Amino acid sequence: xxxxxxxxxxxxxxxxxxxxxxxxxLTFPKSNSPTLFDGARNLNTLYKMTPWSYQLLRHEAQTSxxxxxxxxxxxxxxxxxxxxxxxxxxxxSTIRLAYSSxxxxxxxxxxxxxxxxxxxxxYDVLREGLMDRIRLLDIQEQELSxxxxxxxxxxxxxxxxxxxxxxxxxxxxxxxxxxxxxxxxKKAAKFQKFWGEKAELRRFKDGSILESLIxxxxxxxxxxxxxxxxxxxxxxxxxxxxxxxxxGEGFDKILxxxxxSMKHFDSLRxxxxxxxxxxxxxxxxxxxxxQLSAIGPQLRYSSIDPPVFSSSQPMxxxxxxxxxxxxxxxxxxxxxxxxxxxxxxxxxxxxxLQAERGIxxxxxxxxxxxxxxxxxxxxxxxxxxxxxxxxxxNDREQTLLERQVKDKSSDHHAREAAVSALxxxxxxxxxxxxxxxxxxxxxxxxxxxxxxxxxxxxWFDKHMLLGHISEELVExxxxxxxxxxxxxxxxxxxxxxxxxxxxxxxxxxxxxxPLIVDFTGTMTASEVDSINTRLEAWRKxxxxxxxxxxxxxxxxxxxxxxxxxxxxxxxxxxxxxxxARSACKLVKDKGIDLDPRSLFTTSIxxxxxxxxxxxxxxxxxxxxxxxxxxxxxLQEKTDPGLVGYQPVQLYLEExxxxxxxxxxxxxxxxxxxxxxxxxxxxxxTPRAFKVNSAHATKVVVSDEVDTExxxxxxxxxxxxxxxxxxxxxxxxxxxx
Numbered sequence: 001x002x003x004x005x006x007x008x009x010x011x012x013x014x015x016x017x018x019x020x021x022x023x024x025x026l027t028f029p030k031s032n033s034p035t036l037f038d039g040a041r042n043l044n045t046l047y048k049m050t051p052w053s054y055q056l057l058r059h060e061a062q063t064s065x066x067x068x069x070x071x072x073x074x075x076x077x078x079x080x081x082x083x084x085x086x087x088x089x090x091x092x093s094t095i096r097l098a099y100s101s102x103x104x105x106x107x108x109x110x111x112x113x114x115x116x117x118x119x120x121x122x123y124d125v126l127r128e129g130l131m132d133r134i135r136l137l138d139i140q141e142q143e144l145s146x147x148x149x150x151x152x153x154x155x156x157x158x159x160x161x162x163x164x165x166x167x168x169x170x171x172x173x174x175x176x177x178x179x180x181x182x183x184x185x186k187k188a189a190k191f192q193k194f195w196g197e198k199a200e201l202r203r204f205k206d207g208s209i210l211e212s213l214i215x216x217x218x219x220x221x222x223x224x225x226x227x228x229x230x231x232x233x234x235x236x237x238x239x240x241x242x243x244x245x246x247x248g249e250g251f252d253k254i255l256x257x258x259x260x261s262m263k264h265f266d267s268l269r270x271x272x273x274x275x276x277x278x279x280x281x282x283x284x285x286x287x288x289x290x291q292l293s294a295i296g297p298q299l300r301y302s303s304i305d306p307p308v309f310s311s312s313q314p315m316x317x318x319x320x321x322x323x324x325x326x327x328x329x330x331x332x333x334x335x336x337x338x339x340x341x342x343x344x345x346x347x348x349x350x351x352x353l354q355a356e357r358g359i360x361x362x363x364x365x366x367x368x369x370x371x372x373x374x375x376x377x378x379x380x381x382x383x384x385x386x387x388x389x390x391x392x393x394n395d396r397e398q399t400l401l402e403r404q405v406k407d408k409s410s411d412h413h414a415r416e417a418a419v420s421a422l423x424x425x426x427x428x429x430x431x432x433x434x435x436x437x438x439x440x441x442x443x444x445x446x447x448x449x450x451x452x453x454x455x456x457x458x459w460f461d462k463h464m465l466l467g468h469i470s471e472e473l474v475e476x477x478x479x480x481x482x483x484x485x486x487x488x489x490x491x492x493x494x495x496x497x498x499x500x501x502x503x504x505x506x507x508x509x510x511x512x513x514p515l516i517v518d519f520t521g522t523m524t525a526s527e528v529d530s531i532n533t534r535l536e537a538w539r540k541x542x543x544x545x546x547x548x549x550x551x552x553x554x555x556x557x558x559x560x561x562x563x564x565x566x567x568x569x570x571x572x573x574x575x576x577x578x579x580a581r582s583a584c585k586l587v588k589d590k591g592i593d594l595d596p597r598s599l600f601t602t603s604i605x606x607x608x609x610x611x612x613x614x615x616x617x618x619x620x621x622x623x624x625x626x627x628x629x630x631x632x633x634l635q636e637k638t639d640p641g642l643v644g645y646q647p648v649q650l651y652l653e654e655x656x657x658x659x660x661x662x663x664x665x666x667x668x669x670x671x672x673x674x675x676x677x678x679x680x681x682x683x684x685t686p687r688a689f690k691v692n693s694a695h696a697t698k699v700v701v702s703d704e705v706d707t708e709x710x711x712x713x714x715x716x717x718x719x720x721x722x723x724x725x726x727x728x729x730x731x732x733x734x735x736x
Contacts (some may be wrong), residue, residue, distance in 0.1 A: 002341065003068055005295075006061045006064050006065050007065060009057060009058055010058055010061040010065055011063070012061040013047065013058075014034035014036055014037075014054065015033060015034045015051055015054060015055075016033055018034075018035035018036070018037060019035070019036050019037070020039060022035045024571045026125065027170050031215075032337055033046070033049070033051055033054075033496035034046045034049055034051070034054040035249075035446065039124075045560060050116075050119070050120070050123075050139070051101075051120070051123060052123050052138050052139045052662050053060065053157060053482060053538055054136070054332055055136060055137070055138075056136065056138050059136050059166075059340060060084070063104060063486070063487065063488065063489055064079055064487075066398075066486075067079050067487065068724060070486075071525060072322065072525050072528060073484065073516070073518060073528060075486055077485040078486035079486075079487065080452060082503075082507075084487050084488060085593075086499075086587065086588060087140075087162070087164060087177075087228065087494075088248075088495060088499055088501045088587055088590060088592065088594065089245075089488075089500055089503060090164070090166075090488065090494060090496070091136075091138070091164035091165060091166055091248075091493065091496070092165060092166055092167040092248055092492045092493035092496055093164070093221060093246060093247065093248035093249070093493070094162055094163070094164045094165075094246075094247045094248060094592050095162065095163040095164075095165075095228060095244060095245065095247070096161075096162060096243070096244070096245035096246075096247070096541075097122065097160060097161055097162075097163055097232070097240060097243060097244060098159075098239075098240065098243035099115055099118055099159045099160060099161065099208065099504060100136070100162045100237055100239050100240045101118075101583045102120065105731055109410060114143070115159060116141075118236075119139050119141055119161060119559065121235070121236065122139065122161070122163060122232075122236065123137065123139055123432060123726040124186060125231050125235045125236065126163065126165075126228065126230070126512060128194065128396075128411045128632075129194070129195075129227060129231040130165070130224075130227060130228075131171075131177065132168060132169045132171050133168055133174065134165045134166060134167055135166045135167070135171045135222070135489075135492070136165065136166040137163070137165050137170050137371075137471075138163075138164045138165075138166075139161055139163050140161065140162040140164065141159075141160070141161050142160055142161055145616050151254070152344040155274075157532055158697055160243070162592065165224075166489075167220060167224070167492035167493055168492065169220075169446070169447055169448055169492050169651065170226060171390075172223070172492070173218075173219065173220040174215075174219040174222055174223075175210065175215050175216075175217060175223070176212060176213070176214055176215075176693065177213040177215075178202065178210050178211075179191040179195075179199065179210055179211030179212060179213070180210070180211055181208060181210055181211075182201060182209045182210070182211070185661065188211050188413075191557070192211065192414060195213060195234075196234055197210045197213070198213055198230060199211050199213060200212055200214070203415075204388070206512075207624055208266045211642055215227065216256060219249070220253060220493070221246070221248060221249035221252065221493075221613070222249075222396070224246075225249075227633070228244065229241055229244060232244060233293065236404070237319070238583070247315075247592045248493060248495050250595070250596035251455060251495040251498055251596045252451070252492075252494050252495075254452075254455060254596060254597065254600060255302065255451055255455060255458070255595075256305050256306065257496075257672075259306050261451075262301050262447065263304030263449050264308075264441065265298065265299075265301050265306055265307065265450075265704075267307070267318060268298055268299065268307040268309075268319060268386065269299065270320070271382065271384070271386040272299060272319070272388070274430075275321075275388055276292045277351075277387075278304055278356070279292055279323065279349075279418070280292070282349075282352050283572070284348075284350070284352055285325075285348065285349070286325075286345070286348065287325035287326055287381065288325065288326040289324075289325060289326075290325055290326045290699050291322075291323075292321060292322070292323050292324075293318075293321065293322040293323075293324070293393075293433035293436070293437075294319070294322075294433070294436050294440075295320045295321065295322055295428070295432040295433055296319040296320035296321070296439075297438050297471055297475075298315075298317070298319045298320070299319050299320075299436065299440070300435075300436045300437075300439040300440040300443065300473070301439070301440060301443040301449075301450035301453075301455070301664070302439055302443070302450060302453045302454065302457070302475055303317075304454050304457050304458055304461065304669070304670075305679075307319070307385065309385030309386055309387070309704060310385045311383055311384060311385055311734045312385075313385060313633070313644065314381055314382075314385040314386070314387050314643055315385060315386060315387040316643070316644070317644060318379055318387040318388060318389035318643060318644050319386075319387065319389065319391050320388075320391070321351075321388050321390050321391070322390075322391055322392075322393045322428075322429060322432075322433060323390055323391070323392055323393065324392070324393040324394075324395070325345075325392075325394075327395070330513050331394060331396055332624075333400070334400070335371075335372050335400045335401060335404070335421070336371045336551065338374075338394055338396065338400075339371065339374065339375040339376070339395055342374070342375070342391075342392045342394070343363065343375070343376045343377055344386065345392055346363055346377070346378040346390065346392065347363065348374055349361075350362075350363065350378050350380075351380060351463055351550045353380055356578045357403070358383040358384070359380060359381070359382055359383075360381040360382075360383075361375060361378055361379065361380050361381070362378075362379050362381070363378055364379060364389075364644075364695070366377065370417070370420075370421070372401065372417055372418060373420075373421050373424055373425075374391055374392075374424075374428070376391075376464075377389050377390060377391045378390040378391075379643060379644065381643060385392045387643050387644070391428075391643065393429045395429075397425055397429075398426070398430075399420050399645070401421055401422040401425060402422065404418040405418045405419055405422060406506075406595075409506075411637075422688075423565050423566075426562060427562050427565075429708070431556060431557050431562040431563070433561075434556040434557075435472055435475070435476075435557075438451075438479075438519040438520075438554075438556065439479065442479060442482065442483070442519070446482045446490060446491075448491060448492065448494060448497055449478065449479065449497070450481075451480050451494045452478050452481070452497035453474065453475050453478045453479075453492065453496050453541065454496055455498045456474050456477065456478050456492055456501055457471060457474050458600065458613070458670060459498070459502075459583075459600060460474055460576075460668075460671055461670045462600045462602050462668060462671060463575075463579055463602065463668070463670040463673075464666035464667055464671060464676055465568070465572060465575065465576055465579075465666070466667075466668055466669070466670040467605065467664075467665075467666065467667050467668070468567045468569065468709050469567070469568050469572065469576065470564070470566075470567070470573040472562075472563040473552055473563045473564060476513065476515065476517050476552050476554065477504070477505065477552075477564070478499075478501050478515075479517055479519070480495065480504065481497055481500050481501045481504065482515070482516070483517060483521075485500070485520070488500065490690045495596075498582075499587060502583050502587075502599075503579045503584055503645055504583055505578075505580035505585070506577065506580035506581040506584045507576065508577070509571050510549065510550050510551070510573060510577075511539070511545065512535075512539075513535075514531050514532060514534075514535045514551040514552070514553055514560055515550065515551065515552040515553065516528060516531055516553050516554070517552075517555075517619045518554070519555055519556060520555055523555050523556065527555070527558065530558065530669050531551075531553045531558055531560060534553075534558070535551045535560065536550075536557070538551065545570050545655055546566060547568070548561050549564065549567075549568060549569060549572075550559075550562060550564045550568065550573055551552040551564065552564050564619055569664070571678075572664075583599050586598065587620075588601075589662060589706065602668070602670075604674060604676055605735065606676075606678050607676035607677055607678060607703055608668065608677055608678050608679045608735055608736050609676075609714075609732060609733060609734045609735060610674050610675070610676055610732070610733045610735070611674065611675040611676075611677065611717060611722075611725070611729060611732050611733075612730045612731045612732070613648055613672065613673050613674065613675065613725075613728060613729065613730065613735065614673055614727065614728055614729065614730045615673065615730075617647050617648055617725075617727075618648060618673040633720070647728065648666075648667070648672060648675075648728070649726060651725055652665060652667050652675060652704060654724065655721060655724070656725075659695070659717070659721075661680065662679065662680050662683050662695050662717070663678065663679060663680065663717075664677070664678045665676050665677050666678075666682070673682055678714075679712070679714065683695075683711075683712045684711065684724055686700050686709035686710065687709055687710065687711075688710075689708075689709070690708050694716060695708040695713075696712070696713040696716040696717055696720070697711060697713055698711060698713040698716075699713055714734075718732050718734065
């Protein structure tokens with residue numbers, strides 16, 4: 001019955017075709033207002049409903065029907081629990097508009113107030129002018145204040161209204177609108193009357209001559225603002241257009257270069273296509289090339305900073321690429337020997353590439369203390385500034401590592417090393433290529449997915465969580481907002497995509513519920529049940545949640561642990577939830593008066609101590625002087641040997657390795673000048689002396705039993721941390 005009612009609301013346009021019950025031979029004048037006429041009582045039951053509220057009702061009914069027809073995921077919460085009334089989460093842009101009595105008709109046969117007439121005119125003008133650029137237009141009128149009973153009516157001067165819209169991403173940033181053909185005289189005259197001097201007759205390449213509108217190039221919000229301002233000024237007067245205030249673009253401006261376009265990634269994608277063709281054309285390689293796979297965030301449109309490069313300034317962070325050869329029996333039957341053989345292959349590829357003009361290569365070593373993991377990579381540096389980091393994928397590694405894990409005759413440490421290496425192998429060589437391909441494909445399908453992912457990463461980075469929560473997990477969280485958008489439709493702006501992602505994080509009970517994303521739309525209910533069962537098994541094995549805290553599964557990775565196996569910890573996950581809840585509360589309290597930048601404010605007071613990095617190493621001094629003298633910037637050429645070199649990150653990794661059991665460190669690229677630290681509470685409390693204590697301690701006397709115990713010596717450890725950083729550390733600030 002409920003679905004039948006929703007079906008009736010969604011499919012019946014009562015504004016265009018009135019529905020009449022128990023009455024015959026009744027006709028109604030053409031109107032935008034919905035009509036549901038009760039003939040027995042001679043009453044239109046929808047007489048109080050405005051055209052915009054009726055369209056909102058239909059929109060919500062259509063969305064609810066789609067939710068209820070989803071047989072894969074349980075949509076009960078989305079349909080009946082989650083509130084969708086928050087303006088910033090529901091609409092892509094909101095306009096404040098002051099009421100003007102000059103454009104309203106003072107006399108009305110049905111006693112409609114001039115304020116309501118003004119609202120109706122605003123709706124009619126914007127609905128006709130914005131055409132298919134928007135999916136929904138809603139007006140929230142200001143509530144009436146009290147007035148004396150002896151007066152003629154409530155005071156209407158000084159009132160305002162909010163006009164909210166949902167964009168159509170495919171059409172909102174269109175630069176040319178096509179009107180009727182020149183031969184259609186009546187329609188052309190109506191078009192010219194509505195648009196005035198903006199309408200112009202143009203001939204197009206296909207030979208058609210149409211009335212047209214040309215808008216200046218810009219972002220979706222810029223074009224939308226241009227159209228609305230022109231329409232309000234023309235049809236409602238200059239006073240009304242002067243009062244316009246647009247809300248919604250502030251989130252786009254937080255992105256680097258204030259751009260939400262994917263065009264900044266096109267040059268790197270084109271360079272990758274040329275690089276792949278060049279590799280495939282090599283005939284001197286020992287084995288036949290099987291596949292070249294991109295795994296870097298720059299190549300899936302999801303890096304915070306778009307790839308910027310030039311001949312004098314190569315990319316700071318190389319784009320990661322995997323190369324896989326056809327199978328061969330000549331590969332060694334030992335994991336360590338395979339890693340050494342990879343170096344020989346990379347040297348050969350490097351020599352072939354360096355024979356080409358405009359390419360420099362260099363071999364780099366990694367994981368030197370982890371012999372079972374990949375040990376080498378090849379940086380390919382073009383004179384144009386493009387940098388690719390190439391690693392070799394050999395599928396025989398997986399078989400050998402799995403055999404070593406199952407070998408019960410080997411010692412415990414060897415098996416643990418094999419388990420860790422197998423986990424890293426699966427993430428890097430199996431799941432990352434599939435993940436990169438899926439994200440890149442859906443960024444093309446949803447143009448707003450890329451900027452929303454980047455904005456979400458900025459939020460995590462600003463709160464210094466991105467070192468604990470992988471970039472791939474953030475991408476999966478945002479992808480869910482677009483692929484399973486209920487109780488809304490897919491986001492049509494960066495603002496709605498980002499705020500809905502925060503809302504999901506704030507409501508996500510990761511202790512009991514897995515994060516599931518269906519990238520291909522082919523998952524079944526049984527597969528979803530299987531993932532839920534797997535999480536239940538994890539929680540039974542580890543009830544205190546010390547191992548796998550977040551469980552993020554997809555049709556590419558039903559295990560749910562590829563991007564969460566190494567973190568975050570329970571403490572970091574709890575902080576993520578708390579920050580998201582605080583952000584959602586701020587959105588609810590402030591409403592359209594919210595300053596988007598307040599959601600990205602970094603707080604360092606919560607940390608026990610803060611390490612301040614010198615501007616020379618954090619990059620702030622370089623940013624300040626970048627545009628001061630352009631000629632000096634052009635003369636300054638970056639050393640190719642410094643490509644990919646991140647001293648602060650290397651220092652942080654060393655601290656984490658040395659103090660893994662005593663301190664939890666937090667750092668973000670966006671706040672690169674500080675590193676936050678929290679002491680492990682278990683080490684702060686006094687305990688009995690042990691010979692194998694890993695860190696500096698001092699003796700304290702317990703008042704209760706008059707015995708000597710030891711506690712961690714914070715001052716000595718902080719002095720060690722400062723000494724390890726050397727000139728990189730400007731000061732260490734202790735809070736507690």
